[in-house]
Amino acid sequence: MLKPLGDRILVQVDEEKEQTIGGIVLANNAKEKPQTGSVVAVGAGSQTPEGKTIALTLKVGDKVIYDKYAGSEVKYEGTKYLVMHEKDVMAIVE
Amino acid sequence: MLKPLGDRILVQVDEEKEQTIGGIVLANNAKEKPQTGSVVAVGAGSQTPEGKTIALTLKVGDKVIYDKYAGSEVKYEGTKYLVMHEKDVMAIVE
Amino acid sequence: MLKPLGDRILVQVDEEKEQTIGGIVLANNAKEKPQTGSVVAVGAGSQTPEGKTIALTLKVGDKVIYDKYAGSEVKYEGTKYLVMHEKDVMAIVE
Amino acid sequence: MLKPLGDRILVQVDEEKEQTIGGIVLANNAKEKPQTGSVVAVGAGSQTPEGKTIALTLKVGDKVIYDKYAGSEVKYEGTKYLVMHEKDVMAIVE
Amino acid sequence: MLKPLGDRILVQVDEEKEQTIGGIVLANNAKEKPQTGSVVAVGAGSQTPEGKTIALTLKVGDKVIYDKYAGSEVKYEGTKYLVMHEKDVMAIVE
Amino acid sequence: MLKPLGDRILVQVDEEKEQTIGGIVLANNAKEKPQTGSVVAVGAGSQTPEGKTIALTLKVGDKVIYDKYAGSEVKYEGTKYLVMHEKDVMAIVE
Amino acid sequence: MLKPLGDRILVQVDEEKEQTIGGIVLANNAKEKPQTGSVVAVGAGSQTPEGKTIALTLKVGDKVIYDKYAGSEVKYEGTKYLVMHEKDVMAIVE
Numbered sequence: 001m002l003k004p005l006g007d008r009i010l011v012q013v014d015e016e017k018e019q020t021i022g023g024i025v026l027a028n029n030a031k032e033k034p035q036t037g038s039v040v041a042v043g044a045g046s047q048t049p050e051g052k053t054i055a056l057t058l059k060v061g062d063k064v065i066y067d068k069y070a071g072s073e074v075k076y077e078g079t080k081y082l083v084m085h086e087k088d089v090m091a092i093v094e
Numbered sequence: 095m096l097k098p099l100g101d102r103i104l105v106q107v108d109e110e111k112e113q114t115i116g117g118i119v120l121a122n123n124a125k126e127k128p129q130t131g132s133v134v135a136v137g138a139g140s141q142t143p144e145g146k147t148i149a150l151t152l153k154v155g156d157k158v159i160y161d162k163y164a165g166s167e168v169k170y171e172g173t174k175y176l177v178m179h180e181k182d183v184m185a186i187v188e
Numbered sequence: 189m190l191k192p193l194g195d196r197i198l199v200q201v202d203e204e205k206e207q208t209i210g211g212i213v214l215a216n217n218a219k220e221k222p223q224t225g226s227v228v229a230v231g232a233g234s235q236t237p238e239g240k241t242i243a244l245t246l247k248v249g250d251k252v253i254y255d256k257y258a259g260s261e262v263k264y265e266g267t268k269y270l271v272m273h274e275k276d277v278m279a280i281v282e
Numbered sequence: 283m284l285k286p287l288g289d290r291i292l293v294q295v296d297e298e299k300e301q302t303i304g305g306i307v308l309a310n311n312a313k314e315k316p317q318t319g320s321v322v323a324v325g326a327g328s329q330t331p332e333g334k335t336i337a338l339t340l341k342v343g344d345k346v347i348y349d350k351y352a353g354s355e356v357k358y359e360g361t362k363y364l365v366m367h368e369k370d371v372m373a374i375v376e
Numbered sequence: 377m378l379k380p381l382g383d384r385i386l387v388q389v390d391e392e393k394e395q396t397i398g399g400i401v402l403a404n405n406a407k408e409k410p411q412t413g414s415v416v417a418v419g420a421g422s423q424t425p426e427g428k429t430i431a432l433t434l435k436v437g438d439k440v441i442y443d444k445y446a447g448s449e450v451k452y453e454g455t456k457y458l459v460m461h462e463k464d465v466m467a468i469v470e
Numbered sequence: 471m472l473k474p475l476g477d478r479i480l481v482q483v484d485e486e487k488e489q490t491i492g493g494i495v496l497a498n499n500a501k502e503k504p505q506t507g508s509v510v511a512v513g514a515g516s517q518t519p520e521g522k523t524i525a526l527t528l529k530v531g532d533k534v535i536y537d538k539y540a541g542s543e544v545k546y547e548g549t550k551y552l553v554m555h556e557k558d559v560m561a562i563v564e
Numbered sequence: 565m566l567k568p569l570g571d572r573i574l575v576q577v578d579e580e581k582e583q584t585i586g587g588i589v590l591a592n593n594a595k596e597k598p599q600t601g602s603v604v605a606v607g608a609g610s611q612t613p614e615g616k617t618i619a620l621t622l623k624v625g626d627k628v629i630y631d632k633y634a635g636s637e638v639k640y641e642g643t644k645y646l647v648m649h650e651k652d653v654m655a656i657v658e
Contacts, residue, residue, distance in 0.1 A: 002441065002467040005433065010467065035168075041467075044433070046145075051430035054145035057099065057138070065096065065168050065177075072466060074411075074441055083441075083466040090166060090177040091096040091104065091135075129262075148239035151193065151232070159190065159262050159271075184260060184271040185190040185198065185229075223356075234333075242333035245287065245326070253284065253356050253365075278354060278365040279284040279292065279323075317544075336521035339475065339514070347472065347544050347553075372542060372553040373472040373480065373511075378629065378655040381621065386655065417655075420621070427618035448654060450599075450629050459629075459654040505638075516615075524615035527569065527608070535566065535638050535647075560636060560647040561566040561574065561605075 002076050004083055007046035009058055011037040011071065011082045036065050036093065037082065046086075056086050063093040096170050098177055101140035103152055105131040105165065105176045130159050130187065131176065140180075150180050157187040190264050192271055195234035197246055199225040199259065199270040224253050224281065225270065234274075244274050251281040284358050286365055289328035291340055293319040293353065293364040318347050318375065319364065328368075338368050345375040378452050380459055383422035385434055387413040387447065387458045412441050412469065413458065422462075432462050439469040472546050474553055477516035479528055481507040481541065481552040506535050506563065507552065516556075526556050533563040566640050568647055571610035573622055575601040575635065575646045600629050600657065601646065610650075620650050627657040 004010050014036045039062040045053045058064065071084030098104050108130045133156040139149045152158065165178030192198050202224045227250040233241045246252065259272030286292050296318045321344040327337040340346065353366030380386050390412045415438040421429040434440065447460030474480050484506045509532040515525040528534065541554030568574050578600045603626040609619040622628065635648030 001470050003470050004467045005465050006463065008466060047430070048144055050144075050424055050426075051428065052145065054141070067166060072443060074466065076469070087100065089099050090102060090168065091098045093170070094095050094097050142238055144238075146239065148235070161260060181194065183193050184196060184262065185192045187264070188189050188191050236332055238332075240333065242329070255354060275288065277287050278290060278356065279286045281358070282283050282285050330520055332520075334521065336517070349542060369476065371475050372478060372544065373474045375546070376471050376473050377658050379658050380655045381653050382651065384654060423618070426612055426614075427616065448631060450654065452657070518614055520614075522615065524611070537636060557570065559569050560572060560638065561568045563640070564565050564567050 002041060002074065002081065002083075004041055004043040006043045007056060007086050008043045008083050009039050009056065009086055009089070010041035011064065011066065011084060012040045013037040013080065013082055035068055035070075036063065038063050040081070042086075058086055058089060058092070064089045065091045065093060096135060096168065096175065096177075098135055098137040100137045101150060101180050102137045102177050103133050103150065103180055103183070104135035105158065105160065105178060106134045107131040107174065107176055129162055129164075130157065132157050134175070136180075152180055152183060152186070158183045159185045159187060190229060190262065190269065190271075192229055192231040194231045195244060195274050196231045196271050197227050197244065197274055197277070198229035199252065199254065199272060200228045201225040201268065201270055223256055223258075224251065226251050228269070230274075246274055246277060246280070252277045253279045253281060284323060284356065284363065284365075286323055286325040288325045289338060289368050290325045290365050291321050291338065291368055291371070292323035293346065293348065293366060294322045295319040295362065295364055317350055317352075318345065320345050322363070324368075340368055340371060340374070346371045347373045347375060378417060378450065378457065378459075380417055380419040382419045383432060383462050384419045384459050385415050385432065385462055385465070386417035387440065387442065387460060388416045389413040389456065389458055411444055411446075412439065414439050416457070418462075434462055434465060434468070440465045441467045441469060472511060472544065472551065472553075474511055474513040476513045477526060477556050478513045478553050479509050479526065479556055479559070480511035481534065481536065481554060482510045483507040483550065483552055505538055505540075506533065508533050510551070512556075528556055528559060528562070534559045535561045535563060566605060566638065566645065566647075568605055568607040570607045571620060571650050572607045572647050573603050573620065573650055573653070574605035575628065575630065575648060576604045577601040577644065577646055599632055599634075600627065602627050604645070606650075622650055622653060622656070628653045629655045629657060 002010055039058050039060055042056050042058055042060060045055045047053055066084060066089050070088035071082035074081050074083055096104055133152050133154055136150050136152055136154060139147045141147055160176075160178060160183050164182035165176035168175050168177055190198055227246050227248055230244050230246055230248060233243045235241055254270075254272060254277050258276035259270035262269050262271055284292055321340050321342055324338050324340055324342060327335045329335055348364075348366060348371050352370035353364035356363050356365055378386055415434050415436055418432050418434055418436060421431045423429055442460060442465050446464035447458035450457050450459055472480055509528050509530055512526050512528055512530060515523045517523055536554060536559050540558035541552035544551050544553055566574055603622050603624055606620050606622055606624060609617045611617055630646075630648060630653050634652035635646035638645050638647055
């Protein structure tokens, strides 16, 4: 498994569901691609200037909305994830 | 519901009212689109370098004026919101 | 009324007086538009990294000179104001 | 009078003396325009992150040399001044 | 051997395996070049502003995923390594 | 005399010696113009965020090598000096 | 001798050895020019915001690998050196 470092989290991106109208598959507008996903792993936390570790707020299972350009894509065993800093998460969907 | 992270707030943008002159609907000037809204959710607060959380000043229900380019638009159950940092709010309308 | 957030102040901009020479109204040179105004509201203060609030130096009624590009314009009940950070004020006119 | 805010000072710029050779007034070379002046007012001081005020080093009457692009020009009762941060002053002429 | 300074680590980059289809060697797509490697040496740690050293999180043997443009390439005795800051490592592969 | 402010020093630039070959004066290559000089005055020191003054390392008489673009030129009683921050000095020539 | 200031070190760059094949001298590829050298002098150390000096990690005699664009070239008594900040050194060759 992938373990994010520091204040990073690992997000499994929600799949874009294709819309079908009368049997024709319509690709989604690129501008509206999903920016939501589920947290599948979290780092140990951020570090104060004095070296103390502060646990992250997010936890595995949280469904999150994140900035459009947040994170770097990583592939692991065929699945695509985003590794991003917790601060790039805008909100939790409760 | 959406729960903003950290020092972020969730703002429901005031609707632009269309003006009607003699029955003709006039679109508003883009330059004058509303920059006011209502706070519908607030984050837990900002964090000091030592990891202490400082509660936000704004609270749910506050009517706010914000910078023109503040925030990121998020859609949730058909409604558009802005997620922004509290520091992007210029003033409260009392 | 508008209540500025944090280290912001609300400034009512001094009106540009039009000059009349022999009955002809002369528009002022844009480069010389007034950068003075009166403080009509002040925020609660700036915040230290540890979350302590430090009251602002300026108070309501102060006449101020500010940087040319300081502040954001806000309209409230037909009047134009500038919301700016106290640090954008250069000097008080005493 | 103008009272500079915080770590700012108010400088009265030394007048450029025009040179006359045989009765012809010569404009000074723009590149050599004076960057010296006299401090006519000082702010209360800079502020530490904890909100303590630290008095400035310069005092009224100091003759200073400042960076070419330092300060903002302000006009007050017909006289031009420069408002600048104390840190933009390079040296005192003693 | 190379000993990274401060908060740096030395990474031996995973070799790109060439794919063979029917005996024809296919070069990998440059965009998909591996961004994984193994930590072969770590620095003494980062330094607090007060000069205290904080040991790194990574240790020799860790398999890491790093940012695409992370690190500087160094050659040592014929082998290519990347020297990068620990903060450029996104995740550990466990 | 000029007294540098804060963490600044005043440097008298070493004169470029013109080379003469067979009586012809050769201008030096601009790229090799001297970047050495002598410290003729030093400021009171840098200031900590809490307002404590820390004396400079350099002292009057030190011969220094400085960055090519370091400092601002000031003229005082016909002599050219450089005012620069102590941190722009690379090394002392002992 | 040259004494680097603060957190700087003085590096004597390793000479590029020219390769000879069958008696023809081949210039090295500019892209592969050496980025290694030996530390010949070190500064007193970096300074904390409170003015405490922290000794450097490197010492005279260390063989170092540094960033391609690290340092400024200085000439002293006919020899070329690089003055760089210790943080620009990537690794020590042991």
